[in-house]
Amino acid sequence: xxxxxxxxxxxxxxxxxxxxxxxxxxxxxxxxxxxxxxxxxxxxxxxxxxxxxxxxxxxxxxxxxxxxxxxxxxxxxxxxxxxxxxxxxxxxxxxxxxxxxxxxxxxxxxxxxxxxxxxxxxxxxxxxxxxxxxxxxxxxxxxxxxxxxxxxxxxxxxxxxxxxxxxxxxxxxxxxxxxxxxxxxxxxxxxxxxxxxxxxxxxxxxxxxxxxxxxxxxxxxxxxxxxxxxxxxxxxxxxxxxxxxxxxxxxxxxxxxxxxxxxxxxxxxxxxxxxxxxxxxxxxxxxxxxxxxxxxxxxxxxxxxxxxxxxxxxxxxxxxxxxxxxxxxxxxxxxxxxxxxxxxxxxxxxxxxxxxxxxxxxxxxxxxxxxxxxxxxxxxxxxxxxxxxxxxxxxxxxxxxxxxxxxxxxxxxxxxxxxxxxxxxxxxxxxxxxxxxxxxxxxxxxx
Numbered sequence: 432x433x434x435x436x437x438x439x440x441x442x443x444x445x446x447x448x449x450x451x452x453x454x455x456x457x458x459x460x461x462x463x464x465x466x467x468x469x470x471x472x473x474x475x476x477x478x479x480x481x482x483x484x485x486x487x488x489x490x491x492x493x494x495x496x497x498x499x500x501x502x503x504x505x506x507x508x509x510x511x512x513x514x515x516x517x518x519x520x521x522x523x524x525x526x527x528x529x530x531x532x533x534x535x536x537x538x539x540x541x542x543x544x545x546x547x548x549x550x551x552x553x554x555x556x557x558x559x560x561x562x563x564x565x566x567x568x569x570x571x572x573x574x575x576x577x578x579x580x581x582x583x584x585x586x587x588x589x590x591x592x593x594x595x596x597x598x599x600x601x602x603x604x605x606x607x608x609x610x611x612x613x614x615x616x617x618x619x620x621x622x623x624x625x626x627x628x629x630x631x632x633x634x635x636x637x638x639x640x641x642x643x644x645x646x647x648x649x650x651x652x653x654x655x656x657x658x659x660x661x662x663x664x665x666x667x668x669x670x671x672x673x674x675x676x677x678x679x680x681x682x683x684x685x686x687x688x689x690x691x692x693x694x695x696x697x698x699x700x701x702x703x704x705x706x707x708x709x710x711x712x713x714x715x716x717x718x719x720x721x722x723x724x725x726x727x728x729x730x731x732x733x734x735x736x737x738x739x740x741x742x743x744x745x746x747x748x749x750x751x752x753x754x755x756x757x758x759x760x761x762x763x764x765x766x767x768x769x770x771x772x773x774x775x776x777x778x779x780x781x782x783x784x785x786x787x788x789x790x791x792x793x794x795x796x797x798x799x800x801x802x803x804x805x806x807x808x809x810x811x812x813x814x815x816x817x818x819x820x821x822x823x824x825x826x827x828x829x830x831x832x833x834x835x836x837x838x839x840x841x842x843x844x845x846x847x848x849x850x851x852x853x854x855x856x857x858x859x860x861x862x863x864x865x866x867x868x869x870x871x872x873x874x875x876x877x878x
Contacts, residue, residue: 435794450795480527517531565771626699697712759797804872
C-alpha cells in the first residue's frame with residue numbers, strides 16, 4: 432500500500448499521522464526538530480504548545496470550541512486523548528501541562544509501527560505524483576520550505592504576527608494581594624490567581640505599557656495581527672479602557688482582601704501539572720524582555736514576580752485556502768499535495784488538530800482508491816472545513832464559532848407561530864444538531 436508523507440509533527444501533523452495509521456496506512460512523518468528549531472520552539476517533543484497551554488472552553492453545549500472538543504473525542508482524536516490525560520485545573524476551560532501533553536503524543540507516535548519518524552529539514556516539496564504529501568508545518572514553516580510552498584501556491588500566501596504570553600513562577604506571587612478564584616466561582620476555586628488594580632493603578636499600568644519599548648520589525652515587514660491573539664500593548668493602543676473591558680475585566684470576581692471592588696484584574700492560569708508556573712491570561716506581548724519585567728511588576732501581587740518565560744512574537748504564515756485547495760484539502764493544481772493545520776488558514780490548537788484529523792481521514796480514503804467523505808456542514812468539523820473553502824476578498828484565519836455553522840431553522844411554537852432561537856437555547860440547538868449529524872459520518876469513516 433502507498434505510504435503517505437507528512438511534513439511537520441505539530442498538532443495537525445501528528446493527528447493526521449495517527450488517523451492514517453489507525454486506518455492501516457503507512458506514514459513517513461518528517462520533523463526538523465531537534466536538528467533545527469524555529470524561533471518559538473524550544474522542546475524536541477512533537478505537538479509542542481508554544482503559546483497558551485489552554486485549549487479554551489470545554490463546555491460543548493454552549494461553546495463552539497467545546498463542541499469541537501467533544502466531536503474530536505467521539506472521533507478518537509489523539510490530541511484530545513492527550514489533553515484529557517494531562518489536563519490541569521482551569522475552570523470551564525481545558526488546559527494542559529504542556530510538557531506532559533507533548534510527551535504523551537510523542538510517545539504514541541514513536542511507538543506506532545505504521546509511522547516512520549524521520550528527523551530532517553524538508554527544503555523542497557516533492558513533485559512525485561505517486562506520493563501523497565500532507566504539509567502540516569504550521570505558522571513557523573522554515574524559510575527554505577516556505578519558498579518551495581510559495582512556488583506551489585503561486586505566491587498566494589498571507590501572513591500575520593502572533594504573540595505569546597509570559598509565564599511566572601507561582602511562588603513569586605504575593606498572596607497578601609492576590610487570591611484564588613475563577614469568574615463566577617466556576618471550577619474548583621484555585622484554577623485562577625487574581626491580581627487586582629485600583630483605577631489609579633490601572634492608569635499607571637496603561638501609561639507604562641504604552642510607553643514601553645517594543646520589539647522592532649525589519650523595514651520590509653508589515654505586521655498584521657490576528658484579532659484573537661492581539662498583543663496587550665496593541666489592545667491598549669485602541670483605547671485606555673480596552674483592557675478593563677477585555678482580558679482585565681473584573682466581572683465575576685470578588686477581592687477577599689478589600690471591600691471595594693477592583694477596577695481591573697489580571698488573571699494567571701495554571702501552566703503545568705505541579706502548579707509551579709502560572710500563565711498571564713490575555714497578556715500576549717511584543718514588549719522587549721526588560722520592559723516586560725518592569726511593566727508587569729507594576730501589577731499588585733506581581734511586584735517581585737520571577738518570569739519562567741517572557742512573552743514573545745513570531746510570524747504566522749498561511750495560504751489562501753479558498754483559492755488554492757479543493758474540498759479535500761488538496762492543491763487544485765497538484766492533487767497529491769495536501770495542507771493541514773494553521774498553514775491552511777484555521778486558527779487555534781484544536782482547530783488545527785481537527786484539520787489534521789480530516790487530512791488524515793481524507794488521505795486514507797484516497798490511498799485506498801475511495802472517494803473521501805466530508806463531514807456534515809452542521810458539525811464543528813464541517814464548519815471549520817467550510818471556512819477554508821469560503822471564498823472571500825480578504826481570507827483570514829478563524830477560530831471555530833457558531834457563526835460558521837448553517838443557521839438553525841425557525842422553531843414552530845404550539846400556537847403555530849415561528850420563533851427564532853436565541854442565546855443559550857440557540858447554542859444548545861447547534862450542539863444537539865451537530866452531535867446528532869456527527870454520528871452517521873463517524874460510522875462511515877471508522878477504521
